[in-house]
Amino acid sequence: MTRSKRTDMVHGGTRRSQYGEVSEALFLTQGFVYDSAEAAAARFVEAGEDEYIYARYGNPTVRMFEERMALCEGAEDAFATASGMAAVSGALLSLLRAGDHVVSARALFGSCLYVLEEILTRYGVEVTFVDGTDLSQWEKAIRPDTKAVFFESLANPTLDVVDIAGVARLARAQGATVIVDNVFSTPVYSRAIEQGADIVVYSTTKHVDGQGRMLGGVILGRRDHVRKVVEPYMKHTGGAMSPFTAWVMLKGLETLDLRVRAQTATATHLAEALAGHSRLDRMIYPGHPSHPQHALVERQMGAGGTVLALDIAGGQEAAFRFLNALEIVLISNNLGDAKSIATHPTTTTHQRLTEDQRAALGITPGLVRLSVGIEDPADLAGDILQALDRI
Ligand SMILES: *Cc1c(COP(=O)(O)O)cnc(C)c1O
Numbered sequence: 001m002t003r004s005k006r007t008d009m010v011h012g013g014t015r016r017s018q019y020g021e022v023s024e025a026l027f028l029t030q031g032f033v034y035d036s037a038e039a040a041a042a043r044f045v046e047a048g049e050d051e052y053i054y055a056r057y058g059n060p061t062v063r064m065f066e067e068r069m070a071l072c073e074g075a076e077d078a079f080a081t082a083s084g085m086a087a088v089s090g091a092l093l094s095l096l097r098a099g100d101h102v103v104s105a106r107a108l109f110g111s112c113l114y115v116l117e118e119i120l121t122r123y124g125v126e127v128t129f130v131d132g133t134d135l136s137q138w139e140k141a142i143r144p145d146t147k148a149v150f151f152e153s154l155a156n157p158t159l160d161v162v163d164i165a166g167v168a169r170l171a172r173a174q175g176a177t178v179i180v181d182n183v184f185s186t187p188v189y190s191r192a193i194e195q196g197a198d199i200v201v202y203s204t205t206k207h208v209d210g211q212g213r214m215l216g217g218v219i220l221g222r223r224d225h226v227r228k229v230v231e232p233y234m235k236h237t238g239g240a241m242s243p244f245t246a247w248v249m250l251k252g253l254e255t256l257d258l259r260v261r262a263q264t265a266t267a268t269h270l271a272e273a274l275a276g277h278s279r280l281d282r283m284i285y286p287g288h289p290s291h292p293q294h295a296l297v298e299r300q301m302g303a304g305g306t307v308l309a310l311d312i313a314g315g316q317e318a319a320f321r322f323l324n325a326l327e328i329v330l331i332s333n334n335l336g337d338a339k340s341i342a343t344h345p346t347t348t349t350h351q352r353l354t355e356d357q358r359a360a361l362g363i364t365p366g367l368v369r370l371s372v373g374i375e376d377p378a379d380l381a382g383d384i385l386q387a388l389d390r391i
Pocket of ligand 1: 083084085086088109111112152156181183184203204205206215216217
């Protein structure tokens with residue numbers, strides 16, 4: 001019987017011990033005991049399904065999480081990582097070697113940009129950056145020797161949308177692997193594999209945990225790629241997810257669909273309440289008709305997601321007054337959390353960039369990123385409107 005993603009998020013990948021526990025068991029063990037010396041030797045030659053060696057390679061609780069994520073994403077397999085950045089760097093470094101060429105969108109999470117700009121190039125990988133929203137730039141930059149393309153499908157913090165199917169078509173024509181960082185789309189709205197992605201990565205720190213507790217990440221893709229390319233790199237370099245983290249993430253997945261849909265409904269409500277507000281130069285929400293790529297978002301995700309960006313009129317000073325006047329929404333830099341969070345990218349997540357780089361990405365001094373939580377929508381609207389009034 002085929003099951004929907006929503007059911008897989010609750011049941012997918014579950015293994016039960018002899019006790020028949022309802023909640024997934026937490027196998028808080030680094031190692032495993034073998035019945036005999038011969039059994040140990042055989043497992044080191046080839047570990048079978050559900051045969052484990054060492055937690056850096058795999059663990060039953062981590063395996064439950066990997067299988068559940070793979071089912072939700074429509075991927076053949078997954079490798080869970082210690083953080084979102086372990087997933088991004090692992091997906092890239094396991095695949096690339098000196099002399100390879102990569103094309104990447106320019107609008108990226110700060111640490112992703114660092115990996116592409118500073119680390120890959122240090123090891124002899126050539127990286128070309130493009131405006132991810134412009135398919136003609138991808139077409140020009142992707143060459144016969146391009147090994148991979150990389151982008152965030154919804155870019156942080158300006159919420160520009162990259163056309164997964166469009167970029168994948170161009171990349172595949174040249175034999176390049178398509179790697180998508182899909183955090184802002186969330187596993188709930190993602191159909192990235194069917195839209196042409198070869199590899200999807202998530203920071204599960206964000207919506208999957210969704211309660212601000214743990215760092216985590218995951219790399220998803222075809223089984224031969226995950227097991228033969230990603231796994232050897234990850235297991236020998238040490239970026240594996242801990243069993244305790246995997247257990248927390250499994251619990252997060254059980255409520256992910258409910259949380260993300262509620263957060264998205266509230267974000268939609270806030271976008272309507274804030275569009276055209278006199279204290280805003282711009283209200284950016286991919287699910288609102290005013291977003292320049294609204295039609296693409298509808299096609300690609302079917303919803304606008306859980307994050308808005310507000311360009312406060314009056315620049316940084318006004319943005320700070322707005323942030324300091326918020327009473328429910330927290331000033332922090334996580335996103336996808338149950339608690340609503342406001343971030344000022346210019347002075348925090350994107351402060352490493354030069355003013356010119358920020359301007360080119362549309363990160364203005366007045367820009368505030370608003371990650372919408374699961375609080376009462378009317379309370380949130382009231383808080384934001386009173387804070388705008390107090391600027
Ligand atoms: C947060 C984030 C990451 C990094 O994840 P960590 O879990 O913090 O390491 C990577 N990409 C995007 C788009 C993110 O939002």
